[in-house]
Amino acid sequence: MQFLVQTKPYPDEALESYLLRLARDNSFDGYSELADVLWQWLAEQDHELEGALPLELSKVDVYHARQASSFRIRAVKLITQLADVNAVDILGLAWRRSNFKFGNLAAVSRNELTIPFGLLRTDNIPVCIKCLAESSYIPFYWHLKPYKACHKHKTQLTTRCEECHHLIDYRASEALLECSCSCKLTCSEQLNDADFKIASALVSNNSQKIVGLISWFAKVKQLDISDADFNRAFVDYFSTWPESLTAELDLLTNNARLKQLNPFNKTKFNSVFGDLLRDCQIAATSNRKNKVLDAIINYFVGLVDSNPKAKHPNIADLLLCTFDAAVLLNTTTQQVYRLHQEGFLNCAYLQKKHEHLRADSHVFYLRQIIELQQAFAAEKSQIKKQFIAPW
Template sequence: MLNPIELYEDESLESCLLRISQNNYYDSFQDFSDEVWFHVKEEDREVRGTFPATLNTVNLYHSHTSSDLKLKALIKIEQWLEINNFPLLKSALSRSSNTFLRQHSAVFRNGVDIPRILLRKNGIPVCPECLKENEYIRQEWHFITHDVCTKHKTDLLHHCPECKTSINYQESENITDCQCGFKFSDHLTPQANSNALLIAQWLNSENTKLANVWGEHQAISSRFGVLLWYINRYNLTDDFSTSFVKYSLNWPTNFYSELDEQIDKAKTVQIKPFNKIFFNEIFNRLLLDCRHLPTREFKTNSILSHIYQYFLSRYQIQPNSGVFSILLSPLEASTLLSCTTDQIYRLYELGFLKLGVRPKLHQKIASHQSVFTLSSIILVKLSNMQSSQDELHHYLSAW
């Protein structure tokens, strides 16, 4: 049996476990971890691995292969606390089968996929005002996308004002105080940057003008996808809040202008006809980078939707433009059509997709081989052959 604590829906798993161990008078988290591991092994000697002795590796997504022991340990702790409905499991970050962008792995919590690259690796900032009210760590403070507290509209505190040490409760095992003795709740943090606040509120599904741009009903996972796409496309490593908000408020006009510039540049340096030019020679990884954000469904992937709208609007004006004879690979074609590559091969076999090059006899077209004309892909999309009931657009029945 363990002395119970009050659990919070927005609390991180590491914070929960630390408070449980401290509320039950363990000298350190490692002591608590050792006891949990011992009891789990007593009940199931077949389970492999150990229960981590440090907070920064205790979450489920840190497991390289199986997280069975961690799962059993969390269930055991819940049994000791005499609580139901698996609140600790719900607060955990699990490894997701989804990926973002260029194969960025994702973590999963409460129905939301989050790019793992957006998790903080060194320090975990805190909101002094939140700690005054309840002494626990919010999950959102673990994300680099959140530099402000949306509740109090103030900056998060990254370093101790007294000794300048980076704040990290996972290392210090202290939520409220610095190792030097400074109490975080005593600090007055400045008002939040308006752009950073907008982004944090948007990612928390609060109603902001960013929601009006990217979609009011857009899933939180897709919002993380948009932000990661932007950071990756413009190679941003430092503060991105101001530039992202400015970019969003000019969307999609600014994006269309960039694509126009890429086409104009291709015409300027053109040394071969368009029907010999690959799509990625002009637009680089434009399609492949928005293939997983984390889906390629138009209704949830606003980047991909606007890429299609851009090419469609140009096609309606100049259908005979040489640009539409450029060549796409099956992978790029499946992205623009929001379907599987198997569907692309099926469309080709039945003559719906036009080849811009003649393939070698009896040789299957490779997924990266640029062979399909852009115009034929647009025409297939315009034909509305897909079923509205499919998760991905299903243009033709199975073989």
């Protein structure tokens, strides 16, 4: 079997878009019909590949395949042979699961870009009518939830069909300029300049810096990225960075002072600042820079400086768990244990012999962690710090 027409991929094309075009170019009704034919053919070539290619276009990308992703890759490679195109070029269109994590959020990668998995649209893909009029394919960034306006044409993407008001998804309709109800798509929405700013950032060289920040902001503000005003809220918040964050932390600090029940050296950090440190890891970039963590550390350096150690415990004497201590020191929990064993860090209570510290027990003083952070700040690097004792 061989395809008659060799459809070439666009470098920024989505895999689903390519497969749909490949099917159309070769006179199939759409992807589903092509997949139906391929299903049988793949199974004949290699019995492991039976079912490796789904019949629905929305399920075809590699990250959907989970454990079977190697079969999916093999199936896609076989298709590239039939289409007589370079396998590397086609596999480069796919989103794959990444080993990197944004805090506790799973990630997917496409070429150089790694994003939190949750940034991929699931049930709709809006389109730019003008882009489609110029070249008939879907770029991968239309699949990203925060990409809502076209950075080339300065217009909002079309999200809903004017006729039936359903969300648009070319993977369901298997048509680029038509809704599932077979109505022609039109564009009418007014440009939102925050959407335009975010869209331009997402396709720039800085895209890696912004994807974690977007997911972090959505998590801590409990916002849905798909909401129409999400990008506006995000742009406004970061236009006064880091004062926007500092003001929030000041409020928490003052509330803690007003509502204090126990001495601060017996109070858990989390009871004042919640999941601040755990959440901030979402904002990391895949080369381990973290703008939010940097601002948080600056804040606590200031807090410790303005609340020196005194007879009466103060807010800088709060207790951190090992996990949060590791976040502030930009290291692993094992390294924090080691710092404790080697006498760099005191434990807030007397340990029993052979007792192991648990990652969630609050035993380290915020003050000491911040002082240690500063002591090692000189060797700031992009990789996780290794605290190695001088002997």
